[in-house]
Amino acid sequence: MILGEMMRSVLDNSGLLALWEAVAPWLALDERQLIFVIATPLFIAVTLWEYLRIRHDPALMDVREAVRNFALGAGYQVTELLFAGIIAFPLYALCYHYRLLELELTWVTGMLTFLGVDFCFYWMHRASHRMRWFWAAHVVHHSSERMNFSTAMRQNATNIFNGNWAFYLPLALIGFNPVWIGIAYALSLVYQFFIHTTLVKRLPRPIEWLFNTPSHHRVHHGRNPGYIDRNYGGTLIVWDRLFGSFVDEAANNPPRYGITRPVPAQGLIALWTHEYRDLFHDMAQPGPLWARLAHLWRPPEWQRPPADLQAQGQQPPT
Known part of the structure; x- marks a missing residue:
């Protein structure tokens, strides 16, 4: 109760109480969510246009998977809407207050x-590939x-539960309003939607040098x-x-998409949780506590040194 009153006081004193109420999911959408809502019809229209171009090539389009992808996106939006206001926003408000x-x-x-925001996104995204806790959420993408x-x-x-939103907290501490941060982040994600395609080959060289493009993202x-x-x-x-x-797309080395370890199943729950299951399985193997916790921040491919497991009478993982 005292903590709640303190947080409300911080929000009120920093001028963010109205913003807190705006992002509370049971009251209203925040600006970031509103951008996604407005952009969704455009996403659907562009996806349908692309579908008409590639529907006959099963290597490029599978209707069932496309529907599943939109269902995965809907699940992401629902948890963001329900929990961002009570998990992430208090910390943004606290940083902005100070x-x-x-x-x-x-x-x-x-x-x-x-x-x-773009700079912080780079490091958040890099961590999402090189730290297994963040990879456990990002792998579905x-x-x-x-x-x-x-x-x-x-x-x-x-x-929302993995905490990768924390990479942007320094911006609020510097003095950038959380509303601005959220809007810039949402607009970045809208831009990134359009680089997920094989239909756009190379753009003019200055654009390829400065911006993330379909070629770079492939x-x-x-x-x-x-x-x-x-x-x-x-x-x-x-x-x-x-x-x-940075690596350029090579004409003689077309990307092969996917991950190195196939997903065990295609259901939504399996896609959301399979890497968490593998992560916690590896952490549960006997060994020193620090070594077991290291799976959280080590790269996804990392396994404990054989000596650590052999000391516990275990065989190293294959």
């Missing part, structure tokens, strides 16, 4: 918000062996050895160029 700078919304701060617009909707309903979804864990950018690809994770 912000370092007083920033007014101008063209300059708006552009800085966009750049900041990569588990399809097809690349089309419906693949963009292939999201995990557990995302590489990101490839399971070819040279393509795995590359091209993490959201709207911009320059972060990958700066931090050494």
Whole structure:
């Protein structure tokens, strides 16, 4: 009760009480969710247009999978709507209350918000591939062996519980309003929907150099050895160029989509949870507590050194 009163006081004193009420799912949609609602008819229209172009190629389009992808996206939206306001927003409000700078919304701060969100997205996305706890939620997005617009909707309903939204908290602490952060993030995701396609080949060179494009994102979804864990950018690809994770799509090496370990089943629950099950199974193997917990932040392919397991009388995993 005291904690709730303290949080309400923080929200009220920081001028965010109205914003808190706006994002409370039982009261209203927030601006970020509203953008997704407005964009959804466009997503469906573009997906139908693409379907008419590729429907005869089963390697590119499977109607049942496309419907499943939209169902996965709906599950993601429902949990975001129900829980973002009570899990993520209090921490954003707290950071914004203790912000370092007083920033007014101008063209300059708006552009800085966009750049900041895109920069944070890069590191969030990179962590989602290189830290297994985050990968457990993100893997569903990569588990399809097809690349089309419906693949963009292939999201995990557990995302809100994994805490990857915490990567954007420093922006609120600096002084960027959480509303701006949410809007910039939503617009970035809308942009990223349109790079999930095989129909767009190469764009003009300056665009390919600066922006994340269908060509770059096809590489990101490839399971070819040279393509795995590359091209993490959201709207911009320059972060990958700066931090050494960029790989160009090679004409003689077309991406093979999917993940290296096939999904055991195609039901929604299995798609959402299979990596969590494998993660907790590996953590449950005997060994020192610190070594067992290391599975959470180690890369998905990491296994404990054989010596750790042999010391417990166990065989190393194959």
